[in-house]
Amino acid sequence: MMVICKLPLAKEGLLKSIEELRKTSPKRKFVQSVEFVMKLREVDLKKSESRLNEAIELPNPLGKTVKICVFAGGDLGLRAKKGADLVLGREDLEKMAKDKKAMRKLANEYDHFIAEAPLMPLVGKSIGSVLGPRGKMPTPVPPTANIEDIVKRHRKIVRVRVRDQPAIRCRVATEDMPDDKIIENIQTAYTGIEGKLERGSKNVGNLILKTTMGPPVKVSLSKE
DSSP: EEEEEOOOTTHHHHHHHHHHHHHHHOSSSOOOEEEEEEEOOOOOOOGGGGGHHHHHSSSSOOOGGGGGEOOOHHHHHHHHHTOSSEOOOOOHHHHHHTTTHHHHHHHHSSSSEEEEEGHHHHHHHHHHHHHGGTTOOEEEEEETTTTHHHHHHHEEEEEEEOSSSSSSEEEEEEEEEEEHHHHHHHHHHHHHHHTTTTTGGGGGEEEEEEEEOOEEEEEEEEEO
């Protein structure tokens, strides 16, 4: 089904596409993510400026579907345990440097990484070669940082990347979120991506919404 939205992704059109998404997506025993796919056109991926790697903060958090790892010790590490999904210290990083399988598993399992600034050189040396290519190098923070607030903010961040294919795919919601919250996140993601494209909306091709296991629902930009 094609749902027509007026620029810049009008609420009415997105609401129709979400209704269609809920109707066609089969029920699962887990809460599915809602993914936003933007296919690009007239983008030259040979140009470095066309290869996006941006972090966009959404207005509404994605909850525990976003997993956050913090590299920290001492007081910051203790405080980080109240909000992060995993906290690793200096010794953990030194051990991981000798285990590439463990490094890859960590990089694949966690969405965002935050690191105490003094640990950043060790992070780069031990696991940077795995996190870097995935666009997941940690956000450095001082030892006195309000780590709980920083973790909360990261639960609203999505990473959008364009590398070898002219398309962007990012998680913008979970199916149990209210429609208006999903719409706000989609609009924010679209605006954030469009603003980084060389020709803005002229570089935007097909837009698609889908749940983790459901069929795609196309969302069309009106050219009027």
